[in-house]
Amino acid sequence: MIKGLFEAHLPVSNLLNSIKFYESLGLTLENHIPNKVAFMWIEKDVSWLGLWECESVRLDYHPSIRHIAFNVDLEDLKTAKQWLNKKGIETRGAFGFSGEEPFVLPHVNNASSKIHFYDLDGNSLELISQISNPEQCLDAMYLSEWEERFY
Known part of the structure; x- marks a missing residue:
């Protein structure tokens, strides 16, 4: 039945500035x-992002809202x-990692x-990016460590 996600939506304070920002990411x-509102293709005819201009953009963050993950190679x-x-965009830390480089969160397979x-x-x-877990490792680590260990 369900084969993927077609759309997701985010609140923005300035629609034109947000359109430029997301265009700089390739949307x-x-x-x-x-x-x-603006609708931006993530992948043409496959998935898009809706950007809604509103006054109450500064909602408290929680990963269940105001979060989008883009699949990349x-x-x-x-x-x-x-x-x-x-592009003037700084990466940030997450899950205890600094944001200085990509990190890996493993799952069983x-x-x-x-x-x-x-x-x-x-x-x-x-x-x-989804990657293989050849030894079913469950230790989170930086991508450089993962590649050194498994490739």
Whole structure:
């Protein structure tokens, strides 16, 4: 029945600035109603992000709201910090890791490598890549340590 996620939505304080921010990440504007909402393709005809301009953007953060994880290739994830920094975007720590490089959170049969950052309104964003877990390791570590250990 369910095959994937088509859309997600975030509150923003300035729609035009947010459109520019997300375009800098590679999303494509599909449609927008000025001062109200914009729909940006993450992957054309597959998934999009709705940005809603509103006054009450500064909700207390919780991972169940105001969080989007974008799937990326592992090779792109390895250079994500530098790519984001060139755009004036700082990476941030998460799950006890500093944000200086991607880290790995393992699961029994696979793992995910990720790096976190914020958009202009403090919405939590993540670049994530699914990777193999050849030895079913359950220890979280930086991606460089993971690759040294398993590749």
